[in-house]
Amino acid sequence: EDKVVQSPLSLVVHEGDTVTLNCSYEVTNFRSLLWYKQEKKAPTFLFMLTSSGIEKKSGRLSSILDKKELFSILNITATQTGDSAVYLCAVEDMRGGSEKLVFGKGTKLTVNP
């Protein structure tokens, strides 16, 4: 059975700290790994990773994929209270020719002032 495991499930930090969120996966027909940020409503897209070892960056956020060890990390440097959210990791599974996402349970990040 395909699965995506995120850790930690919950994290509380102070503004200015750096955090690392983890995502490991077991998916039969991997195509890509995606990170989303979910505040109150719709998950918003952060990164899509398809190749190992290539870091993607957007401001204070960065992410990298290791396809040999089957995991990804999401780094947030100099955290701000606005980074408080649930961060979702999802893996695109091409089993049966259909493009489906398998989601982890998410990491709830709380950044205190």
Add this chain to the structure above:
Amino acid sequence: DGGITQSPKYLFRKEGQNVTLSCEQNLNHDAMYWYRQDPGQGLRLIYYSQIVNDFQKGDIAEGYSVSREKKESFPLTVTSAQKNPTAFYLCASSIVGGYSNQPQHFGDGTRLSIL
């Protein structure tokens, strides 16, 4: 503005009642998806459709039904057979096919509760 519109934002269901959640997109995406999210859980796939007039069951399709008569619309019906319907429902859409490398985009969700 291109996007995905879900309505209503909040919905209450009585015992034995079917309710329908609306999802409309103007992104010209081929594929549409319905997910359910429970507290402390990730998103679980209910149904998806990659083309008009065709759809497939996801991991938790029991007690739900869908239709895809138009490219822009993918309504979800929560039937009385779904015994635990209280959840946050998210609709998504994406471009399909080949190596599009385009992510799924999400609507703002509908929160369904039992009366």
